[in-house]
Every structure is written in C-alpha cells, then in structure tokens.
Amino acid sequence: MDASTLLLHFDSSPAIRLLRATNAPYVIAFLHSQFKQSGTITVPHSELLPALGSFQEDLQQDFPDALRDKPETYLADWCSRDKLWLHRFLEAGRDEPTYQLTSHSEDVIEFLDQSLRREIGFVGTESRLRLVLKTLEQLVVSASHDPTVHLEELHRQKSVIEEKIAKIESGEEVAAFSPTRIREEFNLAVTMLKELQRDFRAVEDRFKEITQDVQQKQLQGMDTRGGILSDAMDAEDALREDDQGVSFYEFFKLIQSTDQQRQLRAVIQQLNEMQELAEQKEGLQAIRRMMPQLLSEAAKVTQTERRLSSTLQRLLDAQAHHERQRVAELLREIRGLAAAMSSDPPKDEVAVEIDECIQLHSPVSRQFWTEPTEFETIDLTEHVDDADRRDDMFREFAQLHCIDFRGMRSLIQESALRRGSVTLGELLEASPPQSGVMDVLGYLQIASEDGHIIDRDLPEELVIPCAMQEHRTLVVTVPRVTFVAQTPSKSQISNL
DSSP states (O other): OHHHHHHHHHOOHHHHHHHHSTHHHHHHHHIIIIIIIOOSSSSHHHHHHHHHHHHHHHHHHTTTTSSSOHHHHHHHHHHTTOOEEEEEEEEEOOOEEEEEEEEHHHHHHHHHHHHHHHHHHOOHHHHHHHHHHHHHHHHHHOOOOOOHHHHHHHHHHHHHHHHHHHHHHHTOOOOOOOHHHHHOOOOOOOOHHHHHHHOOOOOOOHHHHHHHHHHHHHHTTSSSSHHHHHHHHHHHHHHHHHHHHHHHHHHHHHHTTHHHHHHHHHHHHHHHHHHHGGTOOHHHHHHHTHHHHHHHHHHHHHHHHHHHHHHHHHHTHHHHHHHHHHHHHHHHHHHHHHHHHSSSSSOOOOOOOOOOOOOHHHHHHGGOOOOOOOOOOOOOOTOOOOHHHHHHHHHHTTTTOOOOOHHHHHHHHHHHHHHHHEHHHHEEEEHHSSTTTHHHHHHHHHHTTTTTTEEEEEEEEEEEEEESOOEEEEEEEEEEEEEEEOOOHHHHHOOO
16 A cells, blocks of 8 residues: 555545545435435436435535535436446336446445444444454364364364353353443444445446456457457456355355245344344344345346346357448448548538438338237127026126235235245245235235335245135245335325
8 A cells, every 4th residue: 555556546536536525425425325224226217316306405404505406417427437426227127227336335335334333333342353363263273174173173162062051051140242242243243244235346346347348349349259258258257266256156155045044034033132232223224134135136246247148148149240340340441531531631522422222221110020810700699698607607706805915015014024024935834825826916916016026036936725625735936025124105005
C-alpha cells in the first residue's frame, strides 16, 4: 500500500468517488434502504423510480438543497461509466430495466456499517479473538498430513467432551454464555453474513467481465473464433479453479443441501426465542432472511454463468460467425475508404445511388407458416336436454372445494414469521391440504402474486392426500417454492 498505488486507486475507484460525492450521505442512505435494509437483491425500474421520488420529498423538509434534480436523472447518472454505483440490466421475462448494487456500492455500505457500529455499538474483541485462535488451531491440524497429529487432536476433543458430560451428569451447573458473550457472538455472525453477501458480487462481476470480453472480441474481429473460445474457456476454468471460485462452488453445494437448510431453520427459530437477543431486531431480521437471500444470490451468480455459456454457444454457430465476420470486414473497408478521403474530401456534392430492384425486408416481419384454424361444425337442431345429466353436473359442481386464499396467506405469513422462511413442502407437511391438488395450485398462485421465491430449476415432489378418494395419496412435482416473511401490500390486504 504505497503512495503511488493509493493515488491511482483514489483517482479511479468508483467507491472512493461515491464517498467523495457531494450528495454521498443521501445517495448511500437511499441505496441502503432500498437494497440492504429491505433485503432485496434487484429492484425493477417501476419500483425504484417512485421510491427515489418519495425519498427526495422527505429530504426536502430537513435538507432543501439535497437531490434537487429529477429521479430519472439520478438513476441514469448512478449507472453511468463515471459512477458505477448501480448496475442496470434487462432481466428475462421483464420489459423494464432492473437495478442491482455494484460491488463498489457494496464496499462503501459495508465500510460505513462497520464504522458506525464501532462508534455507536460495542466491538466483540473477545469473540473475534476466540474465532481467530480456533481458526488457526484448526488450520494447523487440518493442514498436516501426519495421522498422529489428527489423532491427538481428536483425542483431545474427546477428553474435553467426556469431561463436560461427566460434570453435567454429576449435577454441576451448566456453564452457559453470559448475555454479553451471546450478543458478541451474534453480532460477529451477522457481520460475517453481510460480508458473505457482498462477496457474491466479486464472483458475478468476474463472469460478466469474461462475457463482455468475449462479446467485444467477437464484434471487433480481433481474434479467430477458436481463439476467442479458447480464451473464454481458459478464463472460466481459471475462475473455477482459483480460491474464490472453488470457495463459491463449495458454498453452493452446501447451501443446496436439504439437511443443511433444515438445520439452519431450526437454529434461526431458536435464536428468535432467546431473550438476550430481543433488542437485536436488525440482526435477527438479517438472520431470518439469510436462507432466501443466500439462495437468491447463488441463483443470480449461476444465471450470470449461464449467460456466459449462452454467449459461447452462439459463438460456436459457424454461419452466424461468418456473417459477423463479413459485416466486420465491410465496416473496416468503409472506415478505410473514409480515412483515405479525409485529407482530400470530394468537392462536388456527395450522392448515393440506390438500386431500386433490391427489396429490403425486416427478418422479423416474416412469420412462420401455420395451418389455418378449422372450426368443427356441430348440428344442434336435434339436441335434446338431458335433465338427469344436468342434475349430475350441478351436483359435481356443488361438491367442488373453494380455495381459501385468505386462510392460506395467513398460514404462510404465520409460518414464515415464526421460522424466517418455509418451503411449500414443509408447509403442506405441517398443514395437509383439504382440496388436494387445488390447494397446491392455490399456494403456487400466491407465491407468484406475492413475490415469494420460486426456483424452477429445482423441482420438488410433494405427497398429498387425494381430495376425491380419502385413502389414496398423490405425488405431484412442482418448482421449489420458499415463502418468506414480508409486509403485505395493499393488493394483498384487499385479498385478505
């Protein structure tokens, strides 16, 4: 960390530019409230724009000179290459831009969060020292290839455990953590969780860099198709093999484990019941959101990785490659001719000759041939009403179960608040459906309308009772749905 390196970093770092900005406190406060405080990874334009407008109106009461421009101007400026405080992109299935914090904004928010915590709160020095010592001890043992070292450590742990068991069985008082130690350990875990969420941006940014590099070389014709493909695959392999990539993929395997998720939910529920943590509302909220957020973050990184794979797949299309190469060659010829004539431009008027025999059509205007629709003609002149059949149909209709959306939403909210999050399978296991598959469809509709987490890449099999035959069960396969605790919107309140 020499002076020249710091000077370069201070001149080029978007994080430093954010800290130095005139409106830095207001910008950081808004970004923190919309993304970190709400536990949201991405926010659509239709929500972030009015939120910024409301934030500006609230500021005018106490800070009349703060953020006076239009909200659209600020959002565009924060996404510009000069700022890079927000990342704007188009998500699949949306017709509007979506915003996400960049790694630079994450660094600034984390830095200020730690700084404020040191000023207005306590710093758990004892817990941190214990963690450092424990980590170093485990490192020394686990890094050794000598079986004797591992056996000695295991025997030591065994003797400590047996000693504790003997004391408890003899009736001695259990040595529990003091309230201060409990809060220290809890705040240390919350801090590490926030740092973990920030680290996802680094992996995601690396995949984006590889994708952009492939696209630029592809458009500029800087290398052969095989060369571009080789560079991209080497870069992806390097990312998977370096410490950061290996750690991320091992984390992804861990977080996808059903047993690990069940164990974490049990721990979260026990933390919510501890009286010593009753005042740690922000930390408890972060812990309750941990599982859904980590799963969403991991899914977003893998989505970025899939975009890289899609880019490489398009690169393998030989015909498209030759067409792009030909277009790039023509553009280079045009630029070369224009540069040659720049010193002596034509004195006469410049004209363009148009070949009228060539007809231009948009490739998207041509539709694929479809077979015309044929309507079936039904002769009803001799139709006779069947009263018995009609009565049977009415009776079947009367036996249909009504989906209780209000009760379902109440059950979801109660379970999610109690456990932090709950999957559809766990919810149905605790409260079996009364209407069979219809209830499952109702829960899927609620998950879609209320913005819960639906992972279509991870199917889940549900065993439910059959509504028509009480002694039968049905096995249905649905996307994995995770219900999270949330504040009901106006539309949801009206549905309730």
